[in-house]
Amino acid sequence: MTDEHPEGDRGRHSAATDPSAREASAVPPGGTGGPADLATPPVGSPSVDPLTDTGRHALVEPVPEDEPGREEPSPPVSPPVSPPVSPPGRGRSVLALAAAAVVLALLAGAVGGWVGWSLADRRTDELGVLERGLPAPDPASAQLTPVEAVAAKVLPSVALLRVEGGGPGGDEGSGIVLSPDGLLLTNDHVIAPAAEGGTITAVFADGRAFTGRIAGRDVGSDLSLLRLDGAAGLTPAELGDSESLRVGQQVVAIGAPLGLDGTVTTGIISALDRAVSVGGGGGQATVLNTVQHDAAINPGNSGGPLVDLQGRVIGVNSAIASTGGERGGSIGVGFSIPVAQAARVADELARTGTATRAVLGVTVTQAGAPAGGGAVVGQIAPGSxxxxxGMRPGDVVLRIGDRPIEDGDELVAAVRDHRPGEQVTVSLANREVQVTLAGEPS
Incomplete structure (x- = not known):
């Protein structure tokens, strides 16, 4: 502490370390020494600083200079300067505040670290795949799925057919390779625009293209053969068995829907022995016996293969059901000609240029059709x-072999599913008869 009193007042104080000063300050002259005298400082004394003067300086009563018997007091000695002293308890508060600040700093660091980690982790979640990059390709370790294996096997055996008619019309479809030197099977309605003059071009997955010529047509079965000029080294498709197909069996369709060559779709067999009338009018010449499936096919798939999971052709994609429109798309209801029928027709066309079909020798009528189904016989051809x-007009055909007959289209489809010369059992409403089917040019 530094005293700021005037120089003349310094004689009123003595250092706290002077024994005579402490003794003299016990009882001031004229006082009683009681508590009241100690509690009230003499008039004219400096005010006591409660923070710095407590217990450090005693008050000294001034002595007149001319009073006899009294010695001059020793010259005033300045008290030693002490460092500032904090109020009682302030040191502990400072330490507590410092500790709290350290704790807060640690907490802030922890919170900041957690926030940073969370943001980094979120960024990793959002961009981690991009940050990690793509794995190096390893074709040797990739095992083909069944559909991939089918695609790899069958795609080289399927061609995109571009057909230009003699007039303004044209069409696109697909074809199935039957021989290395360029024999192709397709639908008759695909190549029909070029039948009276036009061009047919077959394009393969490897980029090769060949000009095609019609080698034979069967309008009744909607099947035709093409011969590709200059073709060699083509990959023939493997033919399968359509007689043992099962509903629910997995199948793959390959072709060029809407001109998109090399398209592969998958599905299952939805139904067998489905009678489908194509070409309009419901005439017998356009009724097909088909395999129904839900592998997506569209215009351009016609003539392409339907295959099993071994890559064997089990049908020729030929028609789709539509809800309307000029170019209706797939609704999951497609139809394929069974390969057993297609192969027989293709063989005849390749050998003779024409094909035959099995016939029963009757016409059908809707008159008198029973509510429970069946085909009503109209007329019977002589010698048929x-x-x-022994069949007669008015007979109701309920079954051909094991196949139920619901209407006239079903009867036509069931007969055409057999070869000419086969013997079949015809179940009528009141009897059964054995019939040997004849053949006629298609």
């Missing part, structure tokens, strides 16, 4: 297999 078997 039906007449020879």
């Amino acid at each position: 297999p039906a007449e020879q078997a």
Whole structure:
């Protein structure tokens, strides 16, 4: 502490370390020494600083200079300067505040670290795949799925057919390779625009293109053969068995829907022995016996293969059901000609240029059709297999072999599913007859 009193007042104080000063300050002259005298400082004394003067300086009563018997007091000695002293308890508060600040700093660091980690982790979640990059390709370790294996096997055996008619019309479809030197099977309605003059071009997955010529047509079965000029080294498709197909069996369709060559779709067999009338009008010449499936096919798939999971052709994609429109797309209801029928027709066309079909020798009518289903016989051709078997007009055909007959289209499809010369059992409403089917040019 530094005293700021005037120089003349310094004689009133003595250092606290002077014994005579402490003794003299016990009882001031004229006082009683009681508590009241100690509690009230003499008039004219400096005010006591409660923070710095407590217990450090005693008050000294001034002595007149001319008073006899009294010695001059020793010259005033300045008290030693002490460092500032904090109020009682302030040191502990400072330490507590410092500790709290350290704790807060640690907490802030922890919170900041957690926030940073969270943001980094979130960024990793959002961009981690991009940050890690792509794995190096390793074709040797990739095992083909069944559909991939089918695609790899069958795609080289399927061609995109571009057909230009003699007039303004044209079409696109697909074809199935039957021989290395360029024999192709397709639908008749695909190549029909070029039948009276036009061009047919077959394009393969490897980029090769060949000009095609019609080698034979069967309008009744909607099948035709093409011969590709200058073709060699093509990959023939493997033919399968359509007689043992099962509903629910997985199948793959390959072709060029809407001109998109090399398209692969998958599905299952939805139904067998489905009678489908194509070409309009419901005439017998356009009724097909088909395999129904839900592998997506569209215009351009016609003539392409339907294959099993071994890559064997089990049908020729030929038609789709549509809800309307000029170019209706797939609704999951497609139809394929069974390969057993297609192969027989293709063989005949390749050998003779024409094909035959099995016939029963009857016409059908809707008159008198029973509510429970069946085909009503209208007329019977003289000398036909039906007449020879004893069938009569008005008979109701309920079954051909094991196949139920719901209407006239079903009867036509069931007969055409057999070869000419085969013997079949015809179940009528009131009897059964055995019929040997005849053949006629398609």
